[in-house]
Amino acid sequence: MEKRSSSSAPTIGDLVHRGSLALAGVSSSARLDSEVLLGHLLGYSRTQLIVNSTTPSTSEVVAHFSALIERRQRGEPVAYITGEREFWGLSFAVSPAVLVPRPESELLIEESLTFVGEKQTLRFVDLGVGSGCLSIALVVELMRRRCDVRCVGVDISYEALQVAQSNAKRHDVHKQITYAQGNWFQGVQEIKPPYDLIIANPPYIDPEEQVPLDLSFEPRGALFAEERGLRDVREILDQSSSRLRSGGLLLVEVGAGKRVSLKELLPNFESHYEFSLLGDDSEEDRFTVVRGVRR
Numbered sequence: 001m002e003k004r005s006s007s008s009a010p011t012i013g014d015l016v017h018r019g020s021l022a023l024a025g026v027s028s029s030a031r032l033d034s035e036v037l038l039g040h041l042l043g044y045s046r047t048q049l050i051v052n053s054t055t056p057s058t059s060e061v062v063a064h065f066s067a068l069i070e071r072r073q074r075g076e077p078v079a080y081i082t083g084e085r086e087f088w089g090l091s092f093a094v095s096p097a098v099l100v101p102r103p104e105s106e107l108l109i110e111e112s113l114t115f116v117g118e119k120q121t122l123r124f125v126d127l128g129v130g131s132g133c134l135s136i137a138l139v140v141e142l143m144r145r146r147c148d149v150r151c152v153g154v155d156i157s158y159e160a161l162q163v164a165q166s167n168a169k170r171h172d173v174h175k176q177i178t179y180a181q182g183n184w185f186q187g188v189q190e191i192k193p194p195y196d197l198i199i200a201n202p203p204y205i206d207p208e209e210q211v212p213l214d215l216s217f218e219p220r221g222a223l224f225a226e227e228r229g230l231r232d233v234r235e236i237l238d239q240s241s242s243r244l245r246s247g248g249l250l251l252v253e254v255g256a257g258k259r260v261s262l263k264e265l266l267p268n269f270e271s272h273y274e275f276s277l278l279g280d281d282s283e284e285d286r287f288t289v290v291r292g293v294r295r
């Protein structure tokens, strides 16, 4: 991006425009990225950027903003640049140790809330917590409903658990969620089974698959799984069956292009669960959540 001195300082609106032009070939949300990065730098909301769009910027702001735009041009996700990402209307700290929360994962929260309904208590497990976004969002919602909720959040990554723990404190749900490091259920000790609910967003990308540049910045252990992307899903289906109470719910996010291979995997577990597939069932098959009710 072109740098200018304060004598001919561009306005805030000019900077947003220049940033979006610079990112046009790199990002499908170039203008939004530009706004988020400038807002982060100035401590402004998007509304404040609009209100102050004719205010001249300083040469320091221009230089810092150029550096942020260059990082984004190299493919770094906006969330790693700002250290923040919104999920379920809540702000989460993120670092390169955790997956950037995705909006489609909010379907797990919606389904969980429908399942909980008017229940007064809930004991659940979040497998592969990453930033902690899923269980934290769910606990925040359930506490608003005065539900007595307890959760164990598991991750194999110590660094991810540190991020999740700080997010739980940020949203004041650290007394309701205990964190454990381990390989799926091996880490879970605090709350004894049977559980009412198990949610998981495990790695599900086939290591042979070509992936977009953004993903190269995210932790490999959060993304890729053997057996054409389904090894962790299979392990979770298997290990959850003895830990879920009868009538309890298992929700596993499984990502894109997996419906055909899921139809081979799920019959192996049909004696344990009654399955349905949620998400995008169009031909593009962009997103699937396996919903299993324990028989």
Ligand SMILES: C[S@@+](CC[C@H](N)C(=O)[O-])C[C@H]1O[C@@H](n2cnc3c(N)ncnc32)[C@H](O)[C@@H]1O
Pocket: 098, 099, 100, 101, 102, 105, 127, 128, 129, 130, 131, 132, 133, 134, 154, 155, 156, 157, 160, 182, 183, 184, 201, 202, 203, 221, 222, 223, 232
């Ligand atoms: C796709 S990320 C999901 C993060 C977060 N739940 C979300 O939805 O944004 C998967 C997470 O599972 C963790 N993970 C991978 N293999 C694991 C294993 N065998 N046991 C426990 N956690 C694992 C990764 O470290 C990563 O944080």
